[in-house]
Amino acid sequence: MPGAEEYVPPRVRLPGLRKAVQECRGCELYRDADRAVFGEGRESARAVVVGEQPGDQEDRAGRPFVGPAGRLFDEALAEVGIDRDDVYVTNATKHFRFQRQQGKRRIHQKPSRGQVNACRPWLTAELNVVRPEVVVCLGATAAQALLGPSFRVSRQRGELIEHEGMRVLATVHPSAVLRSEDDREQRYAELVADLRVAAETLRPG
Known part of the structure; x- marks a missing residue:
């Protein structure tokens, strides 16, 4: 894969990056997705939240975090007192990877490490513009995109990690909470507990 760097x-600022990403051919994911889904939020946001990739609804809408997992995440942010206006949301990859099943239904497929690496220059550019106080990674794909392939969310979730001049915290992706059945309330409470750590870093003093 040639990668997105070129x-x-x-x-350029976020508007220029958002326009340019539609022409990206750094990996093959652009061929099937409706569009590239760039990050959303203010350049002055104090926190950047990184997910795995756009989902089906995000791909169709052209906006990140608008599906069920995004709505659950918004609830968790509100519960810990993080102002949504202080958050810039984006994904490790900007195109939706999926498999077609049952006619037109599109089923999420995890992006490969090569695809995540190819897309990394977009995430780097976003972080360089926003310069957040804390970065929250949702799920293993996002965490490993920033912290390397050896990072394990199961071992270090909820910990603030200093990495390349940034404070990074990893937790589970809200979609994992939605997929859980018997222990959904517990999984959601654990997500909220992790986000409280990020919220504490954003409080004055």
Whole structure:
């Protein structure tokens, strides 16, 4: 995969990056997705939240975190007192990877490590513009995109980690909470507990 680096324009702000990403051919995911889904939020956001990839609803809408997992995450943010206006949301990859089943139904498929690495220049550009106080990674794909393939969310979730001048915290993806059946309330409470750690870093003093 050639990677996205050649498609990322230098020294531009978020609007320029958002426009340029639609022309990205850094990996093959652009061929089937409706569009690239770039991050959303203010350049002055104090926190950046990184998910895995756009889902079916995000791909169709062209906006991140608008599906069921995004709505659950918004609830968790509100519960810990993080102002949604202080959050910039994005994904490790900007195109939706899926398999077609049952006619037109599109089923989420995890992006490969090569695809995540190919898309990393977009995430780097977003972080360089926003310069957040804390980065929250939702799930293993997002965490490993920033912290390396050896990182395990199961071992270090909820911990603030200093990495390349950033404070990074990893937790489970809200979609994992939605998929749980017998212990959904517990899984949600654990997500909220992790986010409280991030919320504490954003409080003055």
